[in-house]
Amino acid sequence: MRQVLRRAVPAAVVLTLLTGCSAEMVTGQASPGPGEPVDVAPESFPITGVSDSDIDRLARNALADLDTFWSEAYPEFYGEEYTPLENGFFSVDSEAIDTGAYPETGIGCEGSPTSPDSVAGNAFYDPSCDLIAYDRALLDELSTQYGRFLVPVVMAHEFGHAMQGRFGFAESGRGIQDETQADCLAGAWTAWVAAGEAEHVSLREPELDDVIRGFLLLRDDVGSDPDDTQAHGSYFDRVSAFYEGFDGGVAPCRDDFGEDRLFTAAAFTSDEEYQSGGNAEFDLIVQWIAATLPEFWSEVFPAAYGEEFTPPAIDSFQGTPPDCEGLEDRDLGYCAAEETVYLDDTDLATPAYSDIGDFALATAIALPYSLAVRDQAGLSIDDGAATMSAVCLTGWYEAQWYNGAFADSIDAVISPGDIDEAVQFLLEYGVRDEVFPNVDASGFELVGAFRTGFLEGGAACELER
Structure with missing residues (x-):
């Protein structure tokens, strides 16, 4: 994301009601046809110049x-x-x-x-x-x-x-x-x-993860x-x-592919942004995320539940997680007893930022923060449904960045490639037990949940009490 030199009029935060129907994640049966797949005979389906490879x-x-x-x-x-x-x-x-x-x-x-x-x-x-x-x-x-x-x-x-x-x-x-x-x-x-x-x-089914990873090679150059x-x-x-x-x-x-379709692709707007790849400095992105997460949830939580939202603390550790139930062998998580979101700086935050980009770090923090939101709402935080909901909510939150909702409060707007970095983080880190333990969700399912939240808002993120 990039820091702006002048304040912009922010788009309104998307106050989609948290109640209502939710989107079903469809993953398919990933099974062969009525029988075992059979090869097509070359003479039955001719291809000019074909080999027997x-x-x-x-x-x-x-x-x-x-x-x-x-x-x-x-x-x-x-x-x-x-x-x-x-x-x-x-x-x-x-x-x-x-x-x-x-x-x-x-x-x-x-x-x-x-x-x-x-x-x-x-x-x-x-x-x-x-x-x-x-x-x-x-x-x-x-x-x-x-x-x-x-x-x-x-x-x-x-x-x-x-x-x-x-x-x-x-x-x-x-x-x-x-x-x-x-x-x-x-x-x-x-x-x-x-x-x-x-x-x-x-x-x-696991091949769907590889397909989605392959699209990274096939996308346009960022910016x-x-x-x-x-x-x-x-x-x-x-x-x-x-x-x-x-x-x-x-x-x-x-x-749904008319001229009004949403596309996140955008050109870089300055040489400085091109040189940085749209990435803010590590400490600055952490500061921005720590400001925007409570800003967003303090507005939508009361609208949904009629209660005030108490922001959890955000803290980091170096390799060894704090002594909190559920955080054993974790690189990322929410400690309900301490009302704190924890992030491993050594094994997750720094490499994710370096290898993927600043919005990988934003995604990493927003995921357990979303579990803290569910905890305050009296919902589960340690099962598969909670995981998918948290990923969906992270998509909703990051859609606010895309809509410019925070530009007035922190002097920053999203850069080309930031939302791509969220997808990359989920495929690379989200499938690890150190991030989401004991969850069978594939990377394909996690990215699907993120996409649902980004495009449809909180109503699709399983937040009903």
């Missing part, structure tokens, strides 16, 4: 299941007959291109020839030729770094663009709209696979212009769109 086999299986999915979903959600891609699919090994494996038009079509080397390090849908081409060397790298299922997700993203080629790209011309909508459509297909509907690919024609979105933008499709299917992907 594992990565091409995985891509073919995914593309075949995508073709099946859209042959059913497109008529249902768009009211028109599904038409297969006119010029099919092309595989290229950018590290050893065999030009003889392709026609004279390369990986293009008549009237729009394209050299095979143009796909190097990429996968794309060509709307001029209605085809998908991919660099299998890239897919192999993604599979090695982020698990095998990121490859099907990349294929699903490009297939989403092919569907846009049928129902229409964004009228605004904004690349970020088209790209995140394709992420959403990929999420809808992934949920279909997770539900066991696919014939050729399967999904194990780049979201209005650039090639913009794809921030880490949060892309992950959030994927969740939208995974949780809601094709319908929200069709309906």
Whole structure:
């Protein structure tokens, strides 16, 4: 986040009522289809330039299941007959291109020839030729770094663009709209696979964590212009769109990607911000968090419960947690007996700040602080429901930063990439027993809870007495 040189008029704190219905976290069954997945025979689903490698086999299986999915979903959600891609699919090994494996038009079509080397390090849908081409060397790298299922997700993203080629790209011309909508459509297909509907690919629940981590590689550079024609979105933008499709299917992907859609991607506003990566100094971010958490909860807690909020203390320790029940072997936690939020400076705060950024530290403090809020409300603080609620509440609190609600009181506003850092923290640290012990929630579920709070507010965070 960045310090501002002049005071801004803050947006009102989002006073969403804490009572009411809550959002259900949908994680899918992560099981194979009716039988064990079977490979598609090459002659049944031809891909130009394809090899007999594992990565091409995985891509073919995914593309075949995508073709099946859209042959059913497109008529249902768009009211028109599904038409297969006119010029099919092309595989290229950018590290050893065999030009003889392709026609004279390369990986293009008549009237729009394209050299095979143009796909190097990429996968794309060509709307001029209605085809998908991919660099299998890239897919192999993604599979090695982020698990095998990121490859099907990349294929699903490009297939989403092919569907846009049928129902229409964004009228605004904004690349970020088209790209995140394709992420959403990929999420809808992934949920279909997770539900066991696919014939050729399967999904194990832990692989969803790897998929979400993989989006970090696929996001735009922090601080780049979201209005650039090639913009794809921030880490949060892309992950959030994927969740939208995974949780809601094709319908929200069709309906919720208009010009008024929220995008957190933003450009840096100064050379100083660019040089710092948008990160405030360690002591300063701690000071800001210690000021804004009680400010926020002192306003919304009485509105929800008719009672005053007593802010807990915030304290750090060096490696060895304080003698408090429930904090044994912990790097982070809330001690109800002392009404204090504790954070391990050595093993969590400093490395999270250094490796991820200042908003990783903000997230770390806000999580046990949210448990303190639940404690004052008379709710549980040591079970899975409490954990998911705390993560959701942290998303709600950080949405206030995004809305500029604290700019008047602390002379600071959020920077590009800050919300991305919250997602990174949850995936890297949130799944550790030292942060949330005895909780079976996956990183995918934690990020989903954070996203729910950020977008929907406290009403979705399980705070009913």
